[in-house]
Amino acid sequence: MCGISALVAPHPIALHDALARMTGAIGHRGPDDEGFASFAGGTLNRVWGGADTPEPVLGSDFPYAPAGRGAGEEPASVALGHRRLSILDLSPAGHQPMCYGDRRYWITYNGEVYNYEELRAELESLGHGFLSATDTEVVLAAYAEWGEACTQRFNGMWAFAILDLEAGTLFVSRDRFGIKPLYYWTSPDGVLAFASEIKQLTELEGWRPRANGRRLRDFLQWSTFDHTADTFFEGVRQVPGGHDLTIRVDAPRAPERARRWYRLEASTRDVCMEEAAGRVRELLSDSVRARLRADVKVGSCLSGGIDSSSIVCLVNRELARAGVSELQETVSSCSELPEFDERQFITAVLEQTKTRAHYVFPESDRLLDDLDRIVWHQDEPFGSTSIFAQWCVFDEARKNELTVMLDGQGADELFGGYRSAYASWIAELFVSGRWSALARNVRTAREVHGYKARRLLMMPARQLVPTGLRSGAGTWFETHFRPRWMSKGPAAGDGEPSRKPVTPGHSLADWSLDQLLYSNLPMLLHYEDRNSMAHSVESRVPYLDYRLVEYAMSLPGELKIQDATTKAVLRESMRGTIPDVIRERKDKMAFVTAEKVWFREQSQVFRPLLERSCELAPEVFDGKGVMDLFEKTASGKRHANSVLWRILCVGAWMERFGVEA
Numbered sequence: 001m002c003g004i005s006a007l008v009a010p011h012p013i014a015l016h017d018a019l020a021r022m023t024g025a026i027g028h029r030g031p032d033d034e035g036f037a038s039f040a041g042g043t044l045n046r047v048w049g050g051a052d053t054p055e056p057v058l059g060s061d062f063p064y065a066p067a068g069r070g071a072g073e074e075p076a077s078v079a080l081g082h083r084r085l086s087i088l089d090l091s092p093a094g095h096q097p098m099c100y101g102d103r104r105y106w107i108t109y110n111g112e113v114y115n116y117e118e119l120r121a122e123l124e125s126l127g128h129g130f131l132s133a134t135d136t137e138v139v140l141a142a143y144a145e146w147g148e149a150c151t152q153r154f155n156g157m158w159a160f161a162i163l164d165l166e167a168g169t170l171f172v173s174r175d176r177f178g179i180k181p182l183y184y185w186t187s188p189d190g191v192l193a194f195a196s197e198i199k200q201l202t203e204l205e206g207w208r209p210r211a212n213g214r215r216l217r218d219f220l221q222w223s224t225f226d227h228t229a230d231t232f233f234e235g236v237r238q239v240p241g242g243h244d245l246t247i248r249v250d251a252p253r254a255p256e257r258a259r260r261w262y263r264l265e266a267s268t269r270d271v272c273m274e275e276a277a278g279r280v281r282e283l284l285s286d287s288v289r290a291r292l293r294a295d296v297k298v299g300s301c302l303s304g305g306i307d308s309s310s311i312v313c314l315v316n317r318e319l320a321r322a323g324v325s326e327l328q329e330t331v332s333s334c335s336e337l338p339e340f341d342e343r344q345f346i347t348a349v350l351e352q353t354k355t356r357a358h359y360v361f362p363e364s365d366r367l368l369d370d371l372d373r374i375v376w377h378q379d380e381p382f383g384s385t386s387i388f389a390q391w392c393v394f395d396e397a398r399k400n401e402l403t404v405m406l407d408g409q410g411a412d413e414l415f416g417g418y419r420s421a422y423a424s425w426i427a428e429l430f431v432s433g434r435w436s437a438l439a440r441n442v443r444t445a446r447e448v449h450g451y452k453a454r455r456l457l458m459m460p461a462r463q464l465v466p467t468g469l470r471s472g473a474g475t476w477f478e479t480h481f482r483p484r485w486m487s488k489g490p491a492a493g494d495g496e497p498s499r500k501p502v503t504p505g506h507s508l509a510d511w512s513l514d515q516l517l518y519s520n521l522p523m524l525l526h527y528e529d530r531n532s533m534a535h536s537v538e539s540r541v542p543y544l545d546y547r548l549v550e551y552a553m554s555l556p557g558e559l560k561i562q563d564a565t566t567k568a569v570l571r572e573s574m575r576g577t578i579p580d581v582i583r584e585r586k587d588k589m590a591f592v593t594a595e596k597v598w599f600r601e602q603s604q605v606f607r608p609l610l611e612r613s614c615e616l617a618p619e620v621f622d623g624k625g626v627m628d629l630f631e632k633t634a635s636g637k638r639h640a641n642s643v644l645w646r647i648l649c650v651g652a653w654m655e656r657f658g659v660e661a
Contacts, residue, residue, distance in 0.1 A: 001538035002096070003029030004108040005081035006161040006194040008170060008252035012040045012075035015191075020050065020071060021203035023081035026196055028377070029110070029533045030083025032090075033057060035066055037097040037106060038076035042165050044103060045074045052083075053095075060092040062131060064099045064106075078163055078170065078249050080108040085536055087112065087294050087404065093132035100140035104166050107143075109136050110196055111158030111180045112540070114290035119153060143171070148244065151261055155290070155546060159239075161194055163249070170247040176262045177410075177516065177544050178226075178241025179525050184254055185236045192252040197530075198236055198379040202657065209659045210234040216620065220646055221483060223383050226522035229258070232380045232653070241522070262546075264517065266509035269554045276559050277572035279551060284573070287545035288314045291406060299402035301393055302330040302357075304345030305588060306567060307408030307417070309578045311542055315406065316353040317577070327356045331396045331405070333389040333593075334359050340592050348579040358400055360392040364598040368605065375656045377534035381649040382527060384642045385595040391531045398535040405532065409524050410543035413515035414552040415567040416508055416560040417588070422451075424511035425561045431506040437558070444564035448586055485625035485647065487618065508557035516549070596640030603634035610644065613651025619661040621647060 003026035007015050019036055027034075034052045038045040049058055049066035058066055082096040097108045113119070116135035119142060124130070128141045135156075142150035143162050148171060157179035162171045172194060174182045184194045188206035195201055202209065212234045219225045219232070229237045237254070239245060242262035245255065271279075288311060292298055300312045315328055330350070335341040350357050367388050374391055375381070397405050412418050416425065422445065429438040445451045482488065515521060525541075532539035543549075555569060562568040571583050599606055610630055614623035626647055632638035653659065 001029070001085045001087055001112065001533070002110045003083040003196040003200075003533070004110050004159065004161060004194070005079075005196075005200060006108060006170065006172075007079045008192045008247060008249055009077050010190040010252055012077045013191075014073065015076045015079040016071035016073070018191075018204055019079040019081045022193070022195060022200040023050070023083055025200045025203055026083055026533075027052065028536055029196060030085045031536050032086040033082075033084035033095055035064075035082045035084075035096055036071065037064075037080050038072075038074065039078040039106075039163065039165065040074065040076045042168060044106075044165070045076050046072045047097070048072065054092070057092040057095045060095070062093060062095065063103055064095060064097060065092065066095075080106060080161065080163065082108045085403070085533075085538060087296055087538055088116075088135055089133040090295050091132075094134045094136065096136060098132075098134075098136050098140060100137060101144050104164065105140050105144055106163040106165070107136065107140050107160055109139060109158065109160040111156060111160065111175065112538070113139060113154045113156035113158060114293060114545075115153075115155040117293075148173075148246065148261070151244065157540075157544075159196065168249050170249055170252075171244065172239060172247065173244040173261070174239045174241055176242045176264070176546050177525070177549070178238075178522055179529070179541060179544060181526070181529055182239045183231065183236055184239065184245075186254060190252070192247065192254055198231065198233060199376065199657075201233075201236060209657050211620075211654070211659050211661050213620075213661075216650065217486075219381060219383070220486065220620075220643075220650065223642060223646065224519055224523065225380065226526055227518045233659070241517070264513065264549065264553065266507070266513060267554045268509070268556050271555065271559070273559055273569065273572055276555055276569050277575075280548070280569055281573035281577075283545065283548040283551055284310065284542060285314055285318070287542040287548055288406070289318050290545070291540040291542050292318060294404050296403035297329070297401055298404040298406065299329040299331060299397055299400070301405055301407045302332045302346055302349060302355075303408070304332070304342035304349070304582065305408070306571060306574065306578065306582055306585065307411035307543065309345070309349045309582045310411075310570070310574050311406050311408055312349055312355060313353060313574070313578045316355065327354065329356045329358065329400060329402055331358045331360065331393045331400075331402070333393050334361055335592075335594055336361065337594050337597065340594050345582050345585065348581050352579055358396050360389075360396045362389045362392045362593050364594075364602055364605070366392070367593075367598075371652055372656055373534075374531075375649065375652045378527070378530045380526075381646065381653045383523065383649075384645055385593040385598075387527045387531065389593050390527060391534070394532045394535045394537050394539070397537050402537065404538045404540060406540050406542060407528060408543060409528055409541045410516070410521060410549070411567065411570065413512055413521050414543060414549060415570045416512070416557070417567045418515070418520075419566075419588075421508060421511055421561065421566065422564075424506075425508045425557055428507045428557055440563060441561070448564040483625070483643075485622055485629050485643070487620050487622050508560060509553060512553060595642070595645060599630075599640055599644060600634055600636060603630070606630070606644070606648065607634075609648045609651065612655070613647050616651050616654050617661045620650070 005022040034050045037047045047066050049069045080097040099106045113135045116138040120138045123141045157175045159174050159180040159182035185201045239258045243258035302308050332346050559569040614621045
């Protein structure tokens with residue numbers, strides 16, 4: 001896991017200093033090594049190291065080893081930078097930028113391809129040789145053998161840029177679901193820059209941070225972002241998950257849209273619960289097994305829910321099968337307030353697996369102390385203080401030398417784990433005329449979750465409205481409706497609506513596609529990457545193995561939601577593996593904090609932060625409306641939600657990055 005930088009100029013210019021600043025801004029992503037390479041006219045200029053390049057790397061004889069720490073002054077048209085967090089092959093052989101094929105191909109790469117051993121064996125049978133034991137070199141050899149189609153063979157997470165000196169191209173790719181980030185921006189003088197984090201772009205000439213008003217409104221009003229290729233920064237875009245770009249280095253220009261190389265689709269297979277649960281268990285077990293491949297310590301995040309508990313228990317079984325005597329280690333976020341604490345469930349997992357546990361207790365004082373750092377590392381505003389709880393978990397992991405952590409992102413989106421999944425499931429039953437199943441689900445939802453029958457029966461209404469009319473009504477609503485705490489100025493996102501509509505459809509599968517690709521998972525993966533890498537920890541997400549994702553998307557809805565029980569097939573697959581007290585849970589917390597309590601009991605601390613947001617962005621916020629909302633929330637007259645945090649966080653972000661509204 002690493003951080004990458006790439007610059008492509010329309011004509012040879014001095015790129016070395018800019019590249020060093022970009023790469024230096026993400027030292028947290030790769031504290032173990034740094035490297036640089038520059039090119040002009042289809043030939044290599046120089047390979048050099050920096051202050052954090054280890055001496056053994058400088059003294060090695062690999063064809064990509066830096067000659068020294070000096071940057072040189074040669075004008076360049078392409079420059080690649082890299083920060084390394086060593087996970088596989090900790091030797092100097094893993095240094096990047098790495099070359100292959102008599103120095104024709106060069107790569108700067110962030111990620112892990114978990115099936116690299118199998119691919120390496122296949123490539124060796126085709127005549128390829130290797131100098132290292134890294135997956136990086138396998139990615140390069142795969143590109144040399146199969147070209148841009150190589151990504152179809154990868155099982156993992158990645159963001160990389162491969163320079164082909166002979167073809168004069170830079171191939172840029174992001175993994176299927178966007179687990180690893182990849183941004184790009186064109187400077188006023190025409191230099192195209194690629195980066196792992198937006199903060200790297202702030203180091204370039206011509207950078208002027210301006211807020212993207214439409215994305216800002218999406219976040220403030222709808223609590224969503226990363227649902228398009230745009231970011232909160234005007235002019236900065238991301239390569240979406242499952243997309244790639246090919247750039248001609250003699251005419252660098254980013255296209256309006258990246259090219260989609262992977263398409264996730266829903267299908268329905270005729271399968272019984274027993275067969276489906278067995279296959280889910282098999283695929284998840286294999287995914288966990290692959291994600292244990294590392295030459296450093298591996299741990300797990302443990303919340304006490306079914307998703308993380310399944311991973312921890314499967315890891316435990318895999319370690320026992322492999323004869324590993326060393327205890328697994330977990331990190332959990334807890335609270336002294338029972339309403340926000342899951343230790344009774346965490347303890348059940350620990351007692352079964354004999355895991356070595358670590359705990360964190362996020363508190364508001366630390367949140368305020370760390371806020372500036374968290375905003376800096378996140379690059380963009382974040383939607384709730386649950387992100388702070390996750391921040392604390394990865395900080396504790398680093399303190400205990402856990403360089404790799406497994407986490408449960410993706411399971412809820414795949415198996416209908418959120419309560420919002422009920423709307424699409426009820427709609428699917430209604431539209432398909434399965435009246436007995438509809439009645440049974442309404443009855444059990446009332447009994448289990450306390451839902452009112454009227455609310456449940458109204459759920460299909462939106463899906464039954466014709467698509468054109470629904471889209472038109474949504475357009476009018478998003479264009480004309482504005483909360484009282486939001487300004488009427490253009491910075492608040494006037495004009496046509498910008499939020500991507502929820503995927504129209506009548507099924508739970510449609511809901512999952514939207515959750516996975518647009519409305520929820522992209523945000524969670526953003527938080528996950530920044531929080532883990534801020535502490536030099538690699539986070540791996542077994543539920544997003546594409547084989548498991550594609551299989552789950554083929555399962556009928558009745559195997560995911562049964563009689564108001566969510567994630568039914570996952571629960572069944574874990575029968576006998578996780579404690580029944582967890583497998584039979586009906587409630588859900590995840591990484592929660594006592595945010596609503598903090599705003600109510602420490603109003604004197606949060607009030608000036610909200611006032612500061614209004615002061616920084618009068619074009620965005622209506623100060624009176626914001627403070628009225630705060631006073632009602634703090635006094636208990638209004639139910640607490642995440643709106644106040646979003647307002648506060650936008651102000652902190654604007655101040656930290658000097659953003660103009």
